[in-house]
Amino acid sequence: MVDASPAPRLLKTPGLAALVGARGLSSLGYQMQAVVLGWQMYALTHSAWSLGLVGLAQFAPFLLLVFVAGTVVDRADRRRIAMICQGAEAAAALSLAVISVVHAPTPAMLYALAAATGTARAFEAPSLQALLPSMVPPEVYPRAAALASSVFQCASIAGPSLGGLLYGAGSGVAYAACAAAFALAAACSMRLPARVRVATPPPTLASFFEGVGFVARRPDILGAISLDLFAVLLGGATALLPIFAGGILHAGPMGLGLLRAAPGVGAFFVALALSRRPLARHLGPSMFLAVAVFGVATIVFGFSTSLPLSVVSLAVLGGADVVSVVIRSTLVQMRTPDEMRGRVAAVNLLFIGSSNQLGEFESGALAALIGAVPAVVVGGGWNLGRGGDLDGAVSRSAPA
Numbered sequence: 001m002v003d004a005s006p007a008p009r010l011l012k013t014p015g016l017a018a019l020v021g022a023r024g025l026s027s028l029g030y031q032m033q034a035v036v037l038g039w040q041m042y043a044l045t046h047s048a049w050s051l052g053l054v055g056l057a058q059f060a061p062f063l064l065l066v067f068v069a070g071t072v073v074d075r076a077d078r079r080r081i082a083m084i085c086q087g088a089e090a091a092a093a094l095s096l097a098v099i100s101v102v103h104a105p106t107p108a109m110l111y112a113l114a115a116a117t118g119t120a121r122a123f124e125a126p127s128l129q130a131l132l133p134s135m136v137p138p139e140v141y142p143r144a145a146a147l148a149s150s151v152f153q154c155a156s157i158a159g160p161s162l163g164g165l166l167y168g169a170g171s172g173v174a175y176a177a178c179a180a181a182f183a184l185a186a187a188c189s190m191r192l193p194a195r196v197r198v199a200t201p202p203p204t205l206a207s208f209f210e211g212v213g214f215v216a217r218r219p220d221i222l223g224a225i226s227l228d229l230f231a232v233l234l235g236g237a238t239a240l241l242p243i244f245a246g247g248i249l250h251a252g253p254m255g256l257g258l259l260r261a262a263p264g265v266g267a268f269f270v271a272l273a274l275s276r277r278p279l280a281r282h283l284g285p286s287m288f289l290a291v292a293v294f295g296v297a298t299i300v301f302g303f304s305t306s307l308p309l310s311v312v313s314l315a316v317l318g319g320a321d322v323v324s325v326v327i328r329s330t331l332v333q334m335r336t337p338d339e340m341r342g343r344v345a346a347v348n349l350l351f352i353g354s355s356n357q358l359g360e361f362e363s364g365a366l367a368a369l370i371g372a373v374p375a376v377v378v379g380g381g382w383n384l385g386r387g388g389d390l391d392g393a394v395s396r397s398a399p400a
Helices: 016-045 048-075 078-101 107-134 138-167 171-190 210-216 219-235 238-248 252-276 283-303 307-334 338-370 372-395
Strands: none
Touching (some): 016 048, 016 078, 016 107, 016 138, 048 078, 048 107, 048 210, 078 107, 107 138, 107 338, 138 252, 238 372, 283 307, 307 338
16 A cells, blocks of 8 residues: 655655755755856857757767766766765856956857766756665655656746846856755765665676666556657647737736746645655556646646646646656656666656657747747647557556
8 A cells, every 4th residue: 555644754865855855955956056157158149049058068968978977877876976066066157257357258168068068967856866766665656756847846936036036136146056956965865775786896887878678678667658759749838838928818928937937836735745656557548548647738838828727737737747747757767777767767768858858849940930829739639649649558568
């Protein structure tokens, strides 16, 4: 029977509070830094192209190192990897603070430090993902994953707002706050229980790609991982929010802020509910329903000309998305051997990162071709069909 006790009791699991704190604080620092770095770069260059290069500088190291990072995570102390990476992120943020205080930032410096942060996160992210299933019993993992997701959503909501607020006091102050968040995350990682790693043979070229092979042989895991790629790639509405806020809803900057916050708010409350009452059975049908709701909410948003209705539809969209995130995390992590979790987590993160980057490009390109409203509606319809395919893949190998 799944433990249905409140979330505070779950946090009594040894090391879990420290892990949740490390993930939340690291996400908070990263979200704050992304906003501050973007604003500072635009103030220096007044170039949208430069903003795009900042995102590329952070994503490219992950893309290049993803398979190496997964192998390292599976062969070394995951706690130490997370701690070292968070320390490196704190050092990069502190460097940004120093050059901002002395009024010496150049675009090249910002790109280099953004790439340094991206490199650290390429190793940190799979190590933190792989730690969670080894710290909690399988029967409570869905609740632990939901709790971690709710903390992440809090960071996603608070980080950009806090970064913008602190930027008003100066970019140096904002970067110093980012460095403090990363340092506190490293302190939390230091409190994680040590894990004794079994001796393994030296890595080979084939071992770097074992995660891809493992995922390819498991239709349930492949279907779950690919969900985020296709959902965001062909169903994402968030990249077009400025168009809807300005040209369709006539809501202005404040309305845009509400629209951007709505998915995170919906996701937070659903994740919090799942941490108390997890989905323990019928994972395939539950994921199908979540994807279908995601698609319907996307279509409603696309047709809406009312700001309140648009905000509500985006909140529902965010809530449905977090259901699929928690189910996907449960399927992927609990059906992957511990010695493979780092590499499989790296593959999963590659899918997620690619979907976010390519999804923004696809949304803009399709909107330029057929218009913003048709682009969003077509994406929502795609998710309705995709959910049926995924339900079949998961249900064929998942227990009832």
